[in-house]
Amino acid sequence: MAEVNYQSLAECLHQAEVEKREVIRITQDHPHLSVEDGYRIQEELVSLKCGLGHRIVGPKMGLTSQAKMRQMNVAEPIYGYIFDYMQVPNHASISMADLIHPKAEAEIAFVMGKDLKGPGITKEQVLEAAEYVLPAVEIIDSRYKNFKFTLPDVIADNASSSRVIFGDRLTRPGDLELDLVGVTLRINGELKDQAAGAAVLGHPAESIAMLANMLARKGQTVKAGDVILSGGVSEAYRLAIGDVVTAVLDGLGTVQFTVNE
Ligand code: 0L1
Numbered sequence: 001m002a003e004v005n006y007q008s009l010a011e012c013l014h015q016a017e018v019e020k021r022e023v024i025r026i027t028q029d030h031p032h033l034s035v036e037d038g039y040r041i042q043e044e045l046v047s048l049k050c051g052l053g054h055r056i057v058g059p060k061m062g063l064t065s066q067a068k069m070r071q072m073n074v075a076e077p078i079y080g081y082i083f084d085y086m087q088v089p090n091h092a093s094i095s096m097a098d099l100i101h102p103k104a105e106a107e108i109a110f111v112m113g114k115d116l117k118g119p120g121i122t123k124e125q126v127l128e129a130a131e132y133v134l135p136a137v138e139i140i141d142s143r144y145k146n147f148k149f150t151l152p153d154v155i156a157d158n159a160s161s162s163r164v165i166f167g168d169r170l171t172r173p174g175d176l177e178l179d180l181v182g183v184t185l186r187i188n189g190e191l192k193d194q195a196a197g198a199a200v201l202g203h204p205a206e207s208i209a210m211l212a213n214m215l216a217r218k219g220q221t222v223k224a225g226d227v228i229l230s231g232g233v234s235e236a237y238r239l240a241i242g243d244v245v246t247a248v249l250d251g252l253g254t255v256q257f258t259v260n261e
C-alpha cells in the first residue's frame with residue numbers, strides 16, 4: 001500500500017480546486033486513512049494556501065446536522081477553513097466555470113469579539129464572546145468525483161469549502177434566540193427548504209463551542225476577529241447556471257446571489 005504523503009495529497013487537492021476538476025477520493029488508494037490523517041492533510045492544505053498569500057477568514061463547522069452525521073456515521077462534526085478568496089459579495093454572482101459541482105446551504109455566522117480557548121467551552125461562553133451574528137450561504141464544492149467521500153477524505157478536502165456569501169447586517173447575539181431563527185432557502189423562487197437554527201446541534205452556539213473544544217485538542221483557539229460558519233441550517237442544494245438563490249433568516253437578514261456561466 002502506498003505511503004501517505006500528507007503534503008503531496010494536499011497539493012493534489014489544491015490543484016483540483018484551482019483547475020476545477022474532480023479527483024478520485026484519497027481512501028481509494030489509502031483505505032486505512034484515519035480522521036487524524038485527514039486533519040494532517042488539511043493542515044498541509046491550509047498552510048499551502050496561506051503560503052500563496054490567501055488569508056483565513058475563520059474556521060467553519062461541517063456535518064452539524066443529525067441527518068449528515070447519520071449519513072456519514074459519525075458522532076462529531078468536522079471543521080475546515082474559509083479563506084478570503086472564497087468570499088462573494090451579497091447580491092453578486094458566482095461563476096459556474098470557477099467551480100466543479102457546487103451546492104448551497106444557509107448558515108448562521110459568528111463574528112468573535114474574544115478568544116475562546118477550550119476544552120470545556122460552553123454555548124453560554126460562546127454567546128458572551130461573540131460580538132455579532134449574521135446570515136450566510138455557504139457553497140460547498142467537494143473536489144471528489146460525484147461528491148462521494150469518506151470522513152477522512154472530506155476532512156482532508158477542507159470540509160468541501162468553496163465560497164461564502166455573507167449578509168449585510170450584523171446583529172448582537174443576545175438580541176434574538178438563535179435556535180428559534182426561522183430559515184427559508186429558495187432557488188428561483190421555489191421553496192427548497194425551511195428550518196430553524198436549532199437544526200445546528202440544537203443551537204448554533206453549541207457548534208462554535210464544539211469547534212473551540214475540537215481545536216483545543218491541537219492546542220489551537222478560536223480567535224477574536226474570526227468569522228465562523230456554524231453549519232448548515234438547511235440541507236445543501238445543487239446549483240445550476242441561471243439559478244437565483246435566496247436565503248431569508250428571520251431577524252438576521254437576507255442573502256442572495258445568482259449563478260452565472
Ligand atoms: O459545510 C458542510 O457541512 C460540508 C461538510 C462536508 C460534507 C459535504 O461536503 O457535504
Ligand code: MG
Pocket residue numbers: 060061062105107138140229231232
Ligand atoms: Mg457548511
